[in-house]
């Protein structure tokens with residue numbers, strides 16, 4: 440089973456960035472910007488060559504930099520370099536030869552010896568295959584998100600931000616279909632290894648409807664979309680955005696409050712609006728919960744939970760999922776998945792863990808749900824495969840993250856030493872962080888891992904693909920073949936993709 444322990448985190452795409460520049464190395468050749476390909480070269484040799492080049496006055500940047508003019512590789516073919524660069528977030532490579540020169544290390548060593556960039560000769564260049572089916576060096580884009588690779592860094596940020604604002608506005612109006620259409624269009628653009636520059640390029644892409652096209656055109660032509668800007672300025676959008684950011688508040692509640700004339704958090708407090716326990720906690724810790732949680736904080740919380748879990752069930756594992764598993768460096772909360780290799784041992788564990796965390800003063804709020812998924816039955820699958828909610832034993836809580844208790848690097852909004860700014864400039868040594876804990880039986884772990892890793896768009900389309908293309912039902916518990924009427928077991932995420940006949944997409948490429 441492919442469990443990812445809390446301590447061993449997957450690498451983030453920003454690994455393409457070389458070591459920091461030292462000010463004592465002045466740039467002598469500003470028009471030559473190198474990128475060294477780590478593949479086959481290895482990280483330490485790359486760091487060594489980077490320092491060497493910088494000492495000689497060369498500029499060296501990461502694969503995601505648009506300034507790169509010379510890509511230098513050792514032992515890779517041109518096609519391999521192209522593939523590597525794309526994976527590292529490079530947006531401007533194409534098979535037609537525009538973009539930087541792809542070069543063998545021989546060009547680099549000769550340039551270092553010469554103390555300046557030497558002329559590029561044909562023998563320095565790496566050959567690239569131009570594929571017939573890719574007339575503009577561009578691949579066909581698959582219709583389902585789960586058939587595509589969507590890295591964290593992509594080339595169409597301004598367009599996707601605009602489309603996602605449209606999607607959110609539609610969601611605030613409870614227009615789920617419209618919201619989905621904009622989200623899907625944004626997801627397609629996130630998966631493109633090139634930047635869209637002309638509206639004509641959209642015609643070959645799936646899921647870009649007329650309205651999305653109009654928004655994209657506006658942004659391409661004017662830098663912004665008048666429609667999006669007017670939405671962002673509207674009182675309703677701003678209020679809905681504010682209210683739905685409160686923990687425990689959904690679109691329905693936010694809409695009702697808006698209709699009742701409420702506009703601000705102060706209004707909510709002053710009007711003595713009837714709030715659930717969850718919403719009260721959300722309002723009380725609103726400022727803290729607005730501050731993004733960084734990876735070091737998520738890992739620190741993971742370790743506290745691991746310690747708690749081990750007290751009651753030695754051998755149980757705690758896995759960091761959600762956006763952090765997809766390589767994000769920050770997120771709105773921490774998602775932890777707990778399991779034990781001996782099926783059944785995990786029953787009742789969450790209650791004990793929560794009680795212990797609470798007794799240590801580490802929980803500012805918690806609400807738990809018992810496992811209501813008792814058996815793998817057809818009806819259970821058919822009912823739950825369309826919803827992202829699952830039936831595991833789980834807890835949605837607010838964790839009290841104490842900076843003074845052991846080497847935690849602080850995230851944004853924090854102040855030295857060991858304290859964060861709270862309202863009115865006061866400081867304190869802790870911060871409230873949203874924490875989701877989920878306990879899963881071992882045999883369902885891979886499904887839960889897949890389900891809780893996200894992104895939400897990726898998960899939604901994966902379930903849609905299962906149903907529409909494979910006549911299967913997938914949720915965070917199991918995969919069910921509706922025609923054959925059998926459950927398909929899987930000991931890893933890879934096996935689930937195999938069952939579905941899909942190429943495996945690693946978590947870092949599920950950022951749709």
Ligand code: 8DG
Nearest residue numbers: 761762770771772827828829890891893894895915
């Ligand atoms: P962020 O926190 O970094 O901002 O983003 P995220 O980690 O991608 O989002 P999230 O809201 O924490 O959700 C993480 C994944 O968990 C997402 O793909 C959807 C999934 N998820 C829930 N609730 C439930 C649920 O009840 N059941 C299942 N199976 N998945 C859920 O958010």
Ligand code: CA
Nearest residue numbers: 761762770772
């Ligand atoms: Ca999360």
Ligand code: CA
Nearest residue numbers: 761772774875
């Ligand atoms: Ca979550």
